[in-house]
Amino acid sequence: MTASPHHQLDGVDLDALAARLGTPLYVYSASAIRQRIQSLQAALHGTDSLICFAVKANSNRGVLALMHAQGVGADIVSAGELWRAMQAGIPPEHIVFSGVGKSEQEIVEALDAGILRFNVESHDELLTLQRLAQSRGTTARAAVRINPDVDAQTHEKISTGKAENKFGVSIDEARRWFAARHALSHVQLDGLHVHIGSQILSLGPYREALKRVAAFWRELAAGGHVLASIDVGGGLGVCYREGHDHPVDAADYIATVREALAGFEGRLLFEPGRYLVGEAGVLLTRAIRVKHGEERNFLVLDAAMNDLARPSLYDAWHDIAPVGSNTHPATTYDIVGPVCETGDTFARGRTLPACSPGDLLMIHTAGAYGASMSSTYNSRPLAAEVMVDDGRYAVVRQRQRFEDMVAGEQLAGHWESV
Numbered sequence: 001m002t003a004s005p006h007h008q009l010d011g012v013d014l015d016a017l018a019a020r021l022g023t024p025l026y027v028y029s030a031s032a033i034r035q036r037i038q039s040l041q042a043a044l045h046g047t048d049s050l051i052c053f054a055v056k057a058n059s060n061r062g063v064l065a066l067m068h069a070q071g072v073g074a075d076i077v078s079a080g081e082l083w084r085a086m087q088a089g090i091p092p093e094h095i096v097f098s099g100v101g102k103s104e105q106e107i108v109e110a111l112d113a114g115i116l117r118f119n120v121e122s123h124d125e126l127l128t129l130q131r132l133a134q135s136r137g138t139t140a141r142a143a144v145r146i147n148p149d150v151d152a153q154t155h156e157k158i159s160t161g162k163a164e165n166k167f168g169v170s171i172d173e174a175r176r177w178f179a180a181r182h183a184l185s186h187v188q189l190d191g192l193h194v195h196i197g198s199q200i201l202s203l204g205p206y207r208e209a210l211k212r213v214a215a216f217w218r219e220l221a222a223g224g225h226v227l228a229s230i231d232v233g234g235g236l237g238v239c240y241r242e243g244h245d246h247p248v249d250a251a252d253y254i255a256t257v258r259e260a261l262a263g264f265e266g267r268l269l270f271e272p273g274r275y276l277v278g279e280a281g282v283l284l285t286r287a288i289r290v291k292h293g294e295e296r297n298f299l300v301l302d303a304a305m306n307d308l309a310r311p312s313l314y315d316a317w318h319d320i321a322p323v324g325s326n327t328h329p330a331t332t333y334d335i336v337g338p339v340c341e342t343g344d345t346f347a348r349g350r351t352l353p354a355c356s357p358g359d360l361l362m363i364h365t366a367g368a369y370g371a372s373m374s375s376t377y378n379s380r381p382l383a384a385e386v387m388v389d390d391g392r393y394a395v396v397r398q399r400q401r402f403e404d405m406v407a408g409e410q411l412a413g414h415w416e417s418v
């Protein structure tokens with residue numbers, strides 16, 4: 001999301017917003033999120049489908065409520081995400097549950113909530129689901145997550161569809177599950193799921209994965225197994241670096257899915273995360289200090305790796321720019337945070353107009369895997385989050401108070417034996 005020349009987002013002046021609410025501050029554009037949703041919904045028009053937002057990308061309940069208002073459900077990976085989604089009003093019949101390590105407690109909570117579907121990732125999980133559903137006198141709806149052994153051509157830490165990755169099962173194994181389906185008295189196994197990775201910038205890996213999934217669906221259909229749904233996961237990439245990243249067009253992506261699964265009469269499920277919120281969010285931060293070292297210039301921000309972990313975790317690039325007009329000469333900086341780690345670096349050797357302490361800057365494309373991956377490392381409270389829409393703003397998370405940061409901690413004054 002590029003700031004307009006007036007330095008506004010959705011008609012809200014970012015300087016004024018930062019002055020009022022302080023920094024670091026996450027700002028999400030509601031209209032940008034709605035536009036993304038609508039681009040997928042328009043491409044899916046006339047198709048039996050449901051978009052389930054991957055809650056992990058941005059789990060703020062204000063964002064989830066916006067998703068719900070647009071008819072979008074949730075793809076969850078924990079009981080905490082189930083709780084957030086339901087708190088935001090998303091009905092259980094719009095919730096799918098993925099993840100390799102669902103605990104028994106989490107499975108029970110999702111069963112009791114009556115969610116749409118479990119995306120099952122191992123045989124052990126399938127048997128656990130059967131046992132728990134039986135014990136609760138209910139039937140779980142389930143899809144098998146296929147690991148198609150396809151390279152998503154993305155960062156290795158966010159690639160999920162290679163055989164060596166922990167996710168899903170091979171088609172051979174899935175075939176055995178369907179062959180033994182009659183033994184599952186309390187699991188309705190009638191779906192396929194695939195998700196090969198995140199920040200995918202070309203259609204090739206999707207085509208390859210879908211080709212394998214489609215062949216398996218046709219094989220199952222020929223064997224008399226009618227599938228209620230195929231869930232094609234998420235993964236659509238966004239632009240982190242203007243002029244370098246060229247994301248796939250949503251309509252082309254949907255056309256690719258439709259083409260690969262032509263003839264499928266069940267429902268198509270989608271689990272986009274980053275695509276819906278990534279470019280809709282920025283992280284506003286102020287320069288605290290400019291430090292001219294012997295070898296490098298450092299621009300020290302008031303945001304740090306605890307607020308936005310992606311650069312330190314994946315060496316991820318985020319465009320960073322001053323907010324407002326800055327016509328100072330170009331200067332090259334290492335842009336860092338105040339945390340006591342060398343890895344607390346947002347960018348190395350980045351050229352910007354010269355900055356001074358107090359200047360407001362914007363870290364772009366911070367709406368996905370930003371706040372949701374933040375921590376209180378170095379006892380830095382979680383940043384505030386705000387939604388902007390049509391000239392107004394709504395705080396969707398207050399900056400964390402110190403009292404809340406230590407909530408649940410106790411002085412070890414009371415010792416007990418087990």
Ligand SMILES: Cc1ncc(COP(=O)(O)O)c(C=O)c1O
Nearest residue numbers: 054098198234235271272273274
């Ligand atoms: C099962 C599953 N679905 C959906 C997503 C969302 O991915 P993305 O944010 O890349 O769309 C993820 C994360 O990669 C995931 O693991």
Ligand SMILES: N[C@@H](CCCC[NH3+])C(=O)O
Nearest residue numbers: 056158198199310368369
């Ligand atoms: N956290 C990753 C994406 C992980 C996707 C989850 N399966 C990122 O920031 O790019």
